[in-house]
Amino acid sequence: NAGVTQTPKFRILKIGQSMTLQCTQDMNHNYMYWYRQDPGMGLKLIYYSVGAGITDKGEVPNGYNVSRSTTEDFPLRLELAAPSQTSVYFCASTNRGAFNEKLFFGSGTQLSVL
């Protein structure tokens, strides 16, 4: 069972460069999320999607964009990388989006912007 797969695992960007963090899940989940994790700060929600074609902002969306053209894929785009975007990024998914439902997380992408 693959679950939630994120690529790449590590990436170093220069200030101003762009990149796309890939996320795909094979559980046919409707709800998908992007979180960033900074030391001592827990996880902060960047964007989420409740189904193909539907996305919405989370707590910290500035500097990021997302799209959801299929149920399986939820890429996160950084257009002009800044040092403040140095973080570990996690993609997650869940089936019904209920308040008590388990989130399935990918293994993360560690991004450094220098």
Place this chain on the structure above:
Amino acid sequence: TQLLEQSPQFLSIQEGENLTVYCNSSSVFSSLQWYRQEPGEGPVLLVTVVTGGEVKKLKRLTFQFGDARKDSSLHITAAQPGDTGLYLCAGGGYAGGTSYGKLTFGQGTILTVHP
């Protein structure tokens, strides 16, 4: 903005000791989840509590949801080196609203259990 304050941030103990991690908020949550995260991996769910006053046990781990659903605690009995990791609490659901599965996370507690 809902906030979850987790304490302590760091915990370093010897094998066999007991410990408690706390998760507090001024907001009411419909559910409280606890996740454990290993280095280089994503968080993995340990337990979900949804009823005020609820207590759940998972082997040596005991989880409690406060009566007012604003706080939770994780107690580990006789800690083992295998318990080492980052523990995260996460609140789900909002009174009178639709959460779409979004979670509010605490800052995390880094637990190190020495042999």
